[in-house]
Each structure stands twice: as C-alpha cells, then as structure tokens.
Amino acid sequence: MPYIPHTSEELQEMLSVVGVRSLDELFADIPAAMRPQSFDLPGGRGEAEVCAYFEDLAAQNRPDMVSFLGAGYYAHQIPQAVNALSGRSEFYTAYTPYQAECSQGTLQAIFEFQTAVSRLLDMDCANASVYDGGTALFEAAMMAVRATRRRVLVVDECINPIWRIMLGTYTSGLDLELRLVPQASGVSDMAALKAAIGDDCAAVLVQNPNFFGAVADYSELFARAREHKAFGLISVYPVMQAVLKTPGEMGADVAVAEAQSLGQPLSFGGPYLGIMACRKAHIRQLPGRIVGRTSDLEGRTGYVLTLQAREQHIRRAKATSNICSNQALCALRALVHMSLLGPSGLARVAESGMALARYAVERLTAIKGVELLNDAPYGNEVALRLPVPAEQIIDRMASKGCVPGYPVGRYFAGMENVLLLACTEQNDRRQIDFLAETLGGLL
Numbered sequence: 001m002p003y004i005p006h007t008s009e010e011l012q013e014m015l016s017v018v019g020v021r022s023l024d025e026l027f028a029d030i031p032a033a034m035r036p037q038s039f040d041l042p043g044g045r046g047e048a049e050v051c052a053y054f055e056d057l058a059a060q061n062r063p064d065m066v067s068f069l070g071a072g073y074y075a076h077q078i079p080q081a082v083n084a085l086s087g088r089s090e091f092y093t094a095y096t097p098y099q100a101e102c103s104q105g106t107l108q109a110i111f112e113f114q115t116a117v118s119r120l121l122d123m124d125c126a127n128a129s130v131y132d133g134g135t136a137l138f139e140a141a142m143m144a145v146r147a148t149r150r151r152v153l154v155v156d157e158c159i160n161p162i163w164r165i166m167l168g169t170y171t172s173g174l175d176l177e178l179r180l181v182p183q184a185s186g187v188s189d190m191a192a193l194k195a196a197i198g199d200d201c202a203a204v205l206v207q208n209p210n211f212f213g214a215v216a217d218y219s220e221l222f223a224r225a226r227e228h229k230a231f232g233l234i235s236v237y238p239v240m241q242a243v244l245k246t247p248g249e250m251g252a253d254v255a256v257a258e259a260q261s262l263g264q265p266l267s268f269g270g271p272y273l274g275i276m277a278c279r280k281a282h283i284r285q286l287p288g289r290i291v292g293r294t295s296d297l298e299g300r301t302g303y304v305l306t307l308q309a310r311e312q313h314i315r316r317a318k319a320t321s322n323i324c325s326n327q328a329l330c331a332l333r334a335l336v337h338m339s340l341l342g343p344s345g346l347a348r349v350a351e352s353g354m355a356l357a358r359y360a361v362e363r364l365t366a367i368k369g370v371e372l373l374n375d376a377p378y379g380n381e382v383a384l385r386l387p388v389p390a391e392q393i394i395d396r397m398a399s400k401g402c403v404p405g406y407p408v409g410r411y412f413a414g415m416e417n418v419l420l421l422a423c424t425e426q427n428d429r430r431q432i433d434f435l436a437e438t439l440g441g442l443l
Contacts, residue, residue, distance in 0.1 A: 121275075
C-alpha cells in the first residue's frame with residue numbers, strides 16, 4: 001500500500017480553509033491535459049536493467065549528424081580544462097554559500113567572473129549570474145520598471161521568441177504592458193521602435209545579433225530612450241561581443257545574455273547561464289548576488305557579498321528578485337572558458353563562425369530558389385528563404401544525416417519557408433559542401 005500522510009478528514013479540512021471543495025477544484029487552473037494522468041508507477045528494476053535501458057535511450061542520439069542549428073544555443077568547442085577544473089569536487093558538489101565569507105574560493109571565482117563579463121560587454125559592473133538568457137531579460141526589464149516607476153516595455157519582435165515568451169510569462173500577473181514592435185523581414189524596425197518610446201516607457205528591449213542573425217547598431221535608439229528617461233536594454237550573443245560593437249559602446253543601460261556559448265554543453269536544454277551587466281548608476285537595482293573585493297584589518301585581500309538584495313537577506317519584500325538563483329557552477333565554467341581563450345581566442349572563434357557562414361551563403365544561394373531573407377549584416381548565423389517550407393526540408397535532410405538549421409515559421413507566421421542557419425568552429429567547409437549538395441538535390 002502507498003504511504004499517504006493525510007487522512008481524508010485532514011484533506012477536507014485543508015481544502016475548506018482555502019475555500020474549495022475538492023482536489024479537482026483546487027487544481028482547476030491547470031489544464032486537464034497537463035495534469036498527471038496516473039500515479040500508478042511501474043515496479044523497480046535491477047541495476048543492470050536500468051543501465052541497459054538508459055544505454056538504449058542514449059543510443060537513439062545521433063552525434064554523427066552534421067548540424068547547423070543555432071537560434072540562441074550553439075555547439076562550440078569546449079576546452080577539456082573547463083571540464084577538468086569545474087569537475088573538481090570542491091566546485092562540483094558545492095551549493096550556494098549562505099555563510100558566504102567562509103567560501104573565499106567561491107567568492108573569488110564569482111568576482112573574477114563578474115570582472116570578465118563586465119569587460120566582455122564593456123559595462124561597469126555585473127552580478128554573479130542568473131538562471132538563463134530569458135530570465136536575465138525579464139530581470140533587466142524589472143530593473144527598468146523599478147527605477148522609472150513606469151509600466152510600458154517596448155519589445156523588438158527580433159528578440160529570440162523563446163525569451164520573449166518567457167518575458168510574457170513572467171510579466172503575465174503584473175500590471176505591465178509589453179508593446180511589441182513587429183520585425184521587418186528579419187531586421188529591427190528602428191523608426192517604429194523610436195516612435196514607440198514615450199514618456200510612459202520604462203525600457204526598450206532589443207537583441208544583437210537578433211534572432212535572425214542580423215547585426216545592428218542601437219546607439220541612436222538608446223539615445224532616444226535616454227531622452228525620455230527610459231532604459232536601453234540589450235540581449236547579446238557573448239562570443240560575438242569579441243568582434244561587434246559592445247553594449248557599453250552603444251550606450252546600453254543593461255546588457256544581458258544567454259551564456260551557454262561560454263563553456264556550457266548543449267545538454268538537452270540546460271542547465272544554462274544568464275549573465276547581466278549594467279551601468280554603475282543602476283547597480284542597486286541589479287538582482288541577485290554581487291561579490292566585492294576588500295581588505296581585512298591586516299591588509300589581506302578578502303571577498304564579500306555586497307549590496308545583498310535577495311529575498312533571503314534583509315530586504316525581504318523589497319528584494320529586487322525572488323527568482324534569480326545564481327548558477328555558480330555554470331558561471332565558473334564560463335569564467336574558465338573565457339580565461340582559457342582570452343580576448344583574441346574569443347575573437348578567433350567568432351571570426352571562424354562568420355567566415356563559415358559566408359561560405360555557406362555563397363554555396364546555398366547558388367541553388368535556384370534559395371536567397372537571403374534580407375541584406376542586413378550578419379555574424380555566424382543567417383536567415384535564408386527557401387522555395388519550399390523549411391520544416392519539409394529539415395525532415396528530409398535529417399534522414400540523410402544533416403540538420404540544416406532552424407525552421408523560423410515555428411514562431412513567425414508567413415515565414416514558413418525561412419531557414420535559420422548557424423555556423424561555429426565545430427563546422428567546416430566539407431560539411432557545408434555536403435549541406436549544399438544535399439539541399440540542391442532535394443530542390
């Protein structure tokens with residue numbers, strides 16, 4: 001018999017306190033299709049049987065496939081030192097240090113991570129990281145809402161749709177208006193974005209390179225935001241910041257990123273890493289942990305948590321966030337990755353992907369019916385219009401051992417024929433030639 005800690009009388013008493021008559025009524029807000037259909041779990045299996053089951057499951061993966069997938073998450077090479085160092089037991093098994101100052105090694109690693117992020121994005125300061133890129137975008141928006149006491153967020157449709165959906169979910173119960181500015185053939189409509197910024201605007205949110213791979217300079221847009229005392233928020237692809245105009249150079253108030261590309265394996269969607277950086281004037285609105293460097297009474301360097309504004313600390317209901325748990329192990333991996341590559345190494349990684357993307361465009365646009373979605377500058381990712389639906393091509397090419405990219409039509413109506421293709425240093429010209437020959441044969 002299963003162990004059920006509550007009697008039926010106790011259950012009924014609890015239900016009456018919250019004002020419902022049954023468990024079904026309690027969970028009525030959850031669609032029936034999303035509720036557990038049964039708790040009749042299968043019996044246990046032996047160790048060998050369980051290992052065989054997972055080995056069979058893992059064998060269904062296709063690591064041999066040629067992949068040009070991107071859309072915010074990228075297959076970059078990860079130096080073995082990243083795994084070796086982050087896999088040390090003192091890092092790998094450590095949880096959040098609530099007696100933080102006793103964990104000087106962890107605090108120093110976080111401090112160095114903050115420094116690396118600030119330099120990469122050319123911003124004044126950074127926090128100890130948050131969950132992921134979508135969460136970071138929401139946290140940045142809430143910084144602007146608190147600082148300006150306004151309720152309108154101007155959102156560029158060119159932002160990764162996954163992160164826009166997360167932003168919509170997080171803000172759905174708040175008194176905020178998300179003013180979406182439609183994209184124009186995969187590029188930001190700068191005139192419309194500027195026109196949407198008014199005195200009721202808390203912030204304008206953009207991405208560079210955007211979801212379609214297009215690169216832009218948002219300096220004038222951020223200047224327009226400042227004229228209306230609104231924030232300029234930008235989400236970026238960290239690797240590309242080694243070669244592109246930085247958020248700091250553009251005049252952004254807050255810069256965020258999905259840092260999966262910095263030493264994190266794709267790993268079926270996580271755990272990933274959100275990074276946040278801002279101007280010093282806004283640091284008291286920056287959520288999460290911030291580590292500072294100081295000296296003790298004997299002049300020895302020490303590291304401390306500073307400006308602690310989490311709900312676990314003294315601010316309680318006035319905390320800047322209650323969802324911003326710091327991804328310390330992922331942040332450590334990102335720090336080791338950035339330190340190993342250095343500025344020139346990151347630039348080489350970015351330039352390699354860009355060069356391969358241009359070779360891919362040259363080969364693919366030579367195929368009849370394949371053309372660029374727009375003529376905007378692009379980095380290592382680019383949107384191509386095909387003569388047939390992208391989903392159809394992806395299905396057919398997958399059977400030939402190649403994933404040619406991401407079908408944009410999943411999130412953008414009217415773009416069913418658009419394929420988003422990304423190249424990293426993991427690809428090579430031979431793979432691109434295979435892609436072009438296979439695609440040409442199908443078309």
